[in-house]
Amino acid sequence: xxxxxxIKTLIDHERNRLPEEHPWSDFxxxxxxxxxxxxxxxxxxxxxxxxxxELANGRFFATRCPKCDRVYAPPRTLCLDCQSIxxxxxxxxxxxxxxxxxxxxxxxxxxxxKSIHGPIFLVYVLLDGGHTLFPHLLRCAAERxxxxxxxxxxxxxxxxxxxxxxxxxxxxxxxx
Amino acid sequence: xxxxxxxxxxxxxxxxxxxxxxFAAHHADKNARDLTTDAVLACMQDAGLENLNQVEHGITSxxxxxxxxxxxxxxxxxxxxGMIPKPNLRVEGGGATGALxxxxxxxxxxxxxxxxxxxxxxxxxxxxxxxxxxxxxxxLSADVDWEVMLGGTYTxxxxxxxxxxxxxxxxxAEQFAHVAVRNRRNAARNPLAQKxxxxxxxEVLNSRMIADPYRLLDxxxxxxGAAAILLSTRDWAEAHSERFAQRPPIHFSASGCGTDTMRLxxxxxxxTNFAAKKYAAEKAYEQLGITEPKRAIDLAECYDSYSGAExxxxxxxxxxxxxxxxxxxxxxxxxxxxxxxxxxxxxxxxRGAPVGATGIAQAIEICLQLWxxxxxxxxxxxxxxxxxxxxxxxxxCVVNVWEQRD
Numbered sequence: 001x002x003x004x005x006x007i008k009t010l011i012d013h014e015r016n017r018l019p020e021e022h023p024w025s026d027f028x029x030x031x032x033x034x035x036x037x038x039x040x041x042x043x044x045x046x047x048x049x050x051x052x053x054e055l056a057n058g059r060f061f062a063t064r065c066p067k068c069d070r071v072y073a074p075p076r077t078l079c080l081d082c083q084s085i086x087x088x089x090x091x092x093x094x095x096x097x098x099x100x101x102x103x104x105x106x107x108x109x110x111x112x113x114k115s116i117h118g119p120i121f122l123v124y125v126l127l128d129g130g131h132t133l134f135p136h137l138l139r140c141a142a143e144r145x146x147x148x149x150x151x152x153x154x155x156x157x158x159x160x161x162x163x164x165x166x167x168x169x170x171x172x173x174x175x176x
Numbered sequence: 177x178x179x180x181x182x183x184x185x186x187x188x189x190x191x192x193x194x195x196x197x198x199f200a201a202h203h204a205d206k207n208a209r210d211l212t213t214d215a216v217l218a219c220m221q222d223a224g225l226e227n228l229n230q231v232e233h234g235i236t237s238x239x240x241x242x243x244x245x246x247x248x249x250x251x252x253x254x255x256x257x258g259m260i261p262k263p264n265l266r267v268e269g270g271g272a273t274g275a276l277x278x279x280x281x282x283x284x285x286x287x288x289x290x291x292x293x294x295x296x297x298x299x300x301x302x303x304x305x306x307x308x309x310x311x312x313x314x315x316l317s318a319d320v321d322w323e324v325m326l327g328g329t330y331t332x333x334x335x336x337x338x339x340x341x342x343x344x345x346x347x348x349a350e351q352f353a354h355v356a357v358r359n360r361r362n363a364a365r366n367p368l369a370q371k372x373x374x375x376x377x378x379e380v381l382n383s384r385m386i387a388d389p390y391r392l393l394d395x396x397x398x399x400x401g402a403a404a405i406l407l408s409t410r411d412w413a414e415a416h417s418e419r420f421a422q423r424p425p426i427h428f429s430a431s432g433c434g435t436d437t438m439r440l441x442x443x444x445x446x447x448t449n450f451a452a453k454k455y456a457a458e459k460a461y462e463q464l465g466i467t468e469p470k471r472a473i474d475l476a477e478c479y480d481s482y483s484g485a486e487x488x489x490x491x492x493x494x495x496x497x498x499x500x501x502x503x504x505x506x507x508x509x510x511x512x513x514x515x516x517x518x519x520x521x522x523x524x525x526x527r528g529a530p531v532g533a534t535g536i537a538q539a540i541e542i543c544l545q546l547w548x549x550x551x552x553x554x555x556x557x558x559x560x561x562x563x564x565x566x567x568x569x570x571x572x573c574v575v576n577v578w579e580q581r582d
Binding site: 028030032035037045048072074076080098099100101102103104105106107108109110112113116120122124126131132133134135136137147162164165 | 311324444
């Protein structure tokens with residue numbers, strides 16, 4: 001939007017609405033302007049990084065609290081219950097869907113998801129040997145999606161924009 | 177926990193006055209400063225104050241620097257309404273922002289740091305950005321590397337939580353659709369509401385699927401608006417506001433806050449409900465010796481960001497047994513003429529939700545009801561009201577209780 005000698009305002013519309021004695025009747029001109037910002041962030045995955053490095057190797061890692069044995073996937077870098085520093089532990093990556101949603105819109109955040117057409121199956125998976133639910137995308141026929149479905153990771157060689165997409169889930173019995 | 181209420185009864189905050197703007201998808205003629213100005217002027221007028229010179233502290237409630245494309249809005253709005261050089265604090269707690277700001281003001285008053293606090297909140301969540309951009313900006317309040325990168329947005333996380341509730345307790349879509357119908361119907365009796373609608377359950381169940389099981393009409397609104405409440409000690413109110421003595425005094429009598437993990441999965445196996453809300457409510461009830469909240473609370477404004485979130489909240493607030501929120505809602509227990517009216521204002525679904533103003537607007541509704549000034553939507557004989565807000569999918573929950581008592 002560019003501005004010069006004439007500026008289009010909402011003045012006429014407002015005049016019709018505000019009575020003369022209105023306390024703001026001398027403030028009825030209104031202009032809307034545009035303002036665009038483009039931001040690109042480079043941020044560290046920090047102590048989570050090993051999880052993503054191992055995904056690239058086709059291996060699934062979680063963290064385990066040495067004191068209370070709780071296994072976190074996604075990995076937590078400090079135990080939620082006792083503030084101990086956890087150890088890395090390898091899981092099979094197989095598990096069971098505990099809840100899900102079918103997203104009928106694409107918020108368009110991140111190139112990896114932006115390119116997906118059609119509904120997105122967001123599943124929360126209790127991994128074998130894990131104690132928390134790992135959220136990720138499931139790719140399968142719509143009629144197979146259900147709580148209780150057994151799933152396994154499908155590793156991807158890339159290239160992907162975010163290393164989380166070096167995997168997705170498929171039904172455990174699916175032969176690819 | 178020390179019972180601060182009993183220890184300092186004379187410092188227990190009272191509501192001096194309230195003010196808010198209409199909530200709307202877009203105020204083409206006003207920006208954040210204008211909306212805040214209008215809410216604060218309305219609050220001053222309600223109090224019968226000519227100016228803010230005697231008010232000792234300002235607390236600004238707004239959630240998003242992104243939506244307002246402006247940082248340090250706390251200082252800017254404080255400056256705008258002419259409260260300099262008085263101290264200011266900006267409070268942010270996601271969807272719980274407004275309630276957290278009020279809770280903070282309560283603590284300031286109880287502590288003796290000051291005797292009066294103006295809490296004002298504003299947000300421009302309406303049409304200043306496209307809905308695509310709005311979705312992206314809201315998504316940034318989720319866990320970016322683990323959830324947002326999956327295309328997850330809050331609608332999806334809420335939906336997954338509701339799916340688990342349906343699986344575990346047999347909750348039905350038509351039960352939470354009842355909330356979508358009722359709250360928008362309630363909004364028709366609120367002149368400041370954004371989206372009053374007369375709907376049927378079938379219309380909700382046939383609206384476009386957004387994130388299974390949530391459909392378009394299960395989702396709350398993006399709004400522009402502002403709201404303000406002046407809180408003080410009783411002595412300050414009596415000394416500074418003639419209006420205060422003319423209405424039944426309302427005390428901000430209890431406040432509870434609880435937190436939960438950011439990601440739903442980290443809460444397993446507790447993924448059907450808001451554990452932090454239950455914790456917050458229990459803390460608030462403890463402060464008042466409430467053991468049967470459904471009988472003890474006369475009305476409530478609850479955080480119906482999605483229709484099912486209200487259903488889950490009924491259980492967490494102790495208004496229904498765990499898993500029984502659906503049948504209780506469908507039976508009309510929380511309707512305007514029910515046992516415990518919930519969201520008489522229209523809630524987030526019908527009144528609207530400019531985040532920083534939402535929790536304050538909830539408290540304003542309770543005050544109007546307790547003063548007997550709620551017009552067509554008046555809940556008769558109401559003496560104790562509750563507000564319930566949460567951030568994210570319940571990562572921060574705040575439950576505030578307001579009472580009319582001498």
